[in-house]
Amino acid sequence: MAGVRIRDVAQHAGVSVGTVSNVLNRPGDVSPDSVERVNRAIEQLGYVRNDAARKLRAGVSTTVGFVVLDGQNPFFTDVVRGAEDEASSHNLAILHGNTDEDVARERMYLDLFEEQQVRGVLISPYGDIHPRLERLRARGIPAVLVDRFSGDGRFSSVSVDSVAGGRMAVEHLIGTGRRRIAFVGGPFDMQQVRDRLAGARVAAENAENAATPVEIEVVATEAPTVEAGVVAGARILARPRGDRPDALFAANDLVALGLLQALVVDGRMLVPDEIAIIGFDDIPFAGAAAVPLSSMRQPSRMIGRTALRILLEETADPNLIPRQTVFLPELVVRRSTAATAAR
Incomplete structure (x- = not known):
């Protein structure tokens, strides 16, 4: 029966609305006879209690x-x-x-x-x-x-800790011999992007005593997406060979995968021989990329x-x-x- 209400159950069972409510919520406070009558009425009328509404009225949402x-x-x-x-x-x-x-x-x-x-x-x-x-x-x-x-x-x-993650990523790149490192990402009103760049700069500053100084440049993207990474990769390829970075630290793995797509598919730069790429997040696609992607894994x-x-x-x-x-x-x-x- 559609639209059966609690008052219909009470009338059918010959009890008050309060008794029906007690049977539904506190059956231990109701006599066995009333419980049986209410449950029988519920079954005969096809009443379905609205738990969502009940919990909302009680101030407890699921x-x-x-x-x-x-x-x-x-x-x-x-x-x-x-x-x-x-x-x-x-x-x-x-x-x-x-x-x-x-x-x-x-x-x-x-x-x-x-x-x-x-x-x-x-x-x-x-x-x-x-x-x-x-x-x-x-x-x-x-x-x-x-x-x-x-x-x-x-x-x-x-x-x-994105600052620590950015520092660790660039320290790894420095450890593989890279010195001209570009941070690729954006927009910079995202705290995570700013923090990862800050960590990258800390790593570069800590390497000041190295025989060859470490440079950090910024290649800004409009969004943290694969498409934005492809655009950034094309911009890097358009530069003279001697003016290109030898490593890229992407603000996240989606940007890194876009960079890989632009560089590897084009074929004009070899990864990692000519340029290294590391991302951030370690999403499932990172390890399955055409060139398996190094990344900073987040739990x-x-x-x-x-x-x-x-x-x-x-x-x-x-x-x-x-x-x-x-x-x-x-x-x-x-x-x-x-x-x-x-x-």
Whole structure:
């Protein structure tokens, strides 16, 4: 029977609406006879309880909102998967949206999650969203930053030390004999991109006493995508041979794969003989590239799991002091940065 309401069940069973509610939520407080009558009425009428509405009215949602920077990047896909794995063990579901590095879309998803009264929000932010997250917290919806360190400590965060990762990547390139290194990436309003470049410059500064100085130039891209990497690779190939870098540190693996595509398919530069390439994230495609790509590995699924755990702890106790969890990336060396006999 369509549209059966709780009052219909009460009338059919000959009890009050409150008794039906108690049978559904606290059956131990109701006499066995009333429980039997209510359950029989439910079965005969085909009543289906609306758990979502019940939990929303009680202020307890079974969903968590997750806002990511780039849903097409396999790194974020894995982060969300980690959060989903953890959420499922708590009987929760993840609703996620992709901002595509757009402030308006970021705002739209946060508005949606606030309207839906989700249990909490995980977010890899693009713009300055602290005032917006403060509003969510005031309404009882905690938020945890993902892949972004909370510098002021107002919110908990789970991130990777991108400065250390950038330093480690360039130290590796220097160790293979490279000295003219280009950092390829953007846009620079993304904190992760700025941090990785900062780490690269630290590595170059630390190598000042080397026989040959280390140079770091910047080849900016409009987006952290494969297509942007292809464009950057074409720009590098258009330069005179003696003016080209001998190594490329890409802000992420998607840009690095685009660079590989431009250089290897074109065939005018040999990787790694003439130019080395290293990326960041170690997405699954990195090891399967035409020239297997060296990369800085992030524990993507662990990032998602950890963020969800912290969010649930803050849901249970809103007075917890925000904490910052920072993972250290791992250097994964493959053929794209192999040292050559001439070096």
